Amino acid sequence: MPQDSYDAVVVGAGLAGSACALTLARNGVRVCLCERGAQPGEKSLSGMVLYGRPLAALIPFFWKEAPVERPIVRRRVAVLSRDSELALDLRFEEFNHPPYNYTFSVLRSRFDRWFAKQAADTGATLLTGALVDDLLWEGGKVAGVAIRGGATLKAGVVVSCEGTNAFLAEKAKLRDRPPHRKVAVGVKEVLAMSREVIQERFGLEGNEGIAMEFYGQSVRGLVGSAFLYTNQDSISVGLSCSVESLIAGKIPPAELLAQFKRHPA
Numbered sequence: 001m002p003q004d005s006y007d008a009v010v011v012g013a014g015l016a017g018s019a020c021a022l023t024l025a026r027n028g029v030r031v032c033l034c035e036r037g038a039q040p041g042e043k044s045l046s047g048m049v050l051y052g053r054p055l056a057a058l059i060p061f062f063w064k065e066a067p068v069e070r071p072i073v074r075r076r077v078a079v080l081s082r083d084s085e086l087a088l089d090l091r092f093e094e095f096n097h098p099p100y101n102y103t104f105s106v107l108r109s110r111f112d113r114w115f116a117k118q119a120a121d122t123g124a125t126l127l128t129g130a131l132v133d134d135l136l137w138e139g140g141k142v143a144g145v146a147i148r149g150g151a152t153l154k155a156g157v158v159v160s161c162e163g164t165n166a167f168l169a170e171k172a173k174l175r176d177r178p179p180h181r182k183v184a185v186g187v188k189e190v191l192a193m194s195r196e197v198i199q200e201r202f203g204l205e206g207n208e209g210i211a212m213e214f215y216g217q218s219v220r221g222l223v224g225s226a227f228l229y230t231n232q233d234s235i236s237v238g239l240s241c242s243v244e245s246l247i248a249g250k251i252p253p254a255e256l257l258a259q260f261k262r263h264p265a
C-alpha cells in the first residue's frame with residue numbers, strides 16, 4: 001500500500017531506478033519507486049542489447065528468470081556505401097553457453113516490468129502512472145516529491161533515475177540542459193518476424209542472437225549509426241544521430257530510418 005512518507009523516493013523505474021530501489025529495499029530502506037508510465041518500460045525506446053554484468057552482480061543467473069530475448073552470439077559491424085557493404089562478422093561460440101557473456105537482446109516493455117517487480121517483491125513500493133512533477137523543499141533541503149495530480153510523498157532522500165531527459169533534475173537546477181551537440185536522437189521499430197525466418201535470414205541456429213551496427217550511408221554519412229538486433233520472434237531496427245548533424249542534414253530521423261530499411265545491402 002502506498003504511504004505518504006518513505007526513507008527514499010526513486011524517480012523512474014528504468015534500469016537505474018529499479019536497480020536502485022532493489023538495492024535500497026534489500027538493505028531495509030523504505031523506498032517508493034515512482035514511474036510515470038502505466039507500466040515500467042512503456043516509455044522506453046532503447047534497442048536494446050543488455051550488457052548484464054552489473055545486473056548479474058545484483059541478481060545472479062538473471063537470464064534464467066528475466067524475459068531476455070536471445071543471447072548475443074554474433075556481432076556484425078558494417079560500413080555501408082550507397083549500394084554495398086563492408087562488414088566484420090564476429091562469432092563467439094562461448095557466448096552461446098552460460099553466462100552468455102551476460103549479453104542479451106531484450107524488449108524494454110517486458111524487461112523493465114520484470115525488473116521493477118523484483119524491486120517490488122523485495123519490499124519497494126512501486127507507484128505507476130506517477131509523474132513526479134517537482135521536488136519538495138524544507139529548510140533548503142529536499143524533503144520529498146510532488147506527483148502530478150496533487151499527491152505528495154515525503155522522503156529524506158530522492159534519487160533521480162529519470163534517464164536522459166531529466167526534467168526534474170533540471171527544474172531543481174541540479175543539472176543543466178545539455179547542448180545540442182551533446183545530444184543524439186534515436187528512432188526504433190520492432191518488426192514481427194518468425195523464428196524460422198530470423199534463423200534463415202541471419203544465419204542463426206536455435207536461440208542464437210545477432211547484434212548488427214551500421215555506419216556510413218546507413219545514416220547518409222551523418223554522425224551516428226544504425227542497428228539491428230534479433231529478438232525471439234521480432235527484430236529491433238533503428239538508428240541514432242546527433243541532433244546537430246540531423247539539423248545540418250535536413251532529414252527527419254523517421255525518414256532516415258525508412259531509407260536505411262530500403263538499403264539494397
Ligand SMILES: Cc1cc2nc3c(=O)[nH]c(=O)nc-3n(C[C@H](O)[C@H](O)[C@H](O)COP(=O)(O)OP(=O)(O)OC[C@H]3O[C@@H](n4cnc5c(N)ncnc54)[C@H](O)[C@@H]3O)c2cc1C
Binds near residue numbers: 014043132
Ligand atoms: C534508440 C536507442 C537505442 C539504445 N540502445 C541501447 C542498447 O542497445 N544498449 C544499451 O545499453 N543502451 C541503449 N540505449 C541507451 C539506454 O536506453 C539507456 O542507457 C538506458 O535506458 C538508461 O537507463 P535509465 O534507467 O538511466 O533511464 P531510462 O531507461 O530512460 O528510464 C527512465 C525511467 O524514468 C521514467 N521517468 C522519467 N521522468 C520521470 C518522472 N518525472 N516521474 C516519473 N517517472 C519518470 C521514464 O518513464 C523511464 O521509465 C539506447 C537508447 C536509445 C534511445
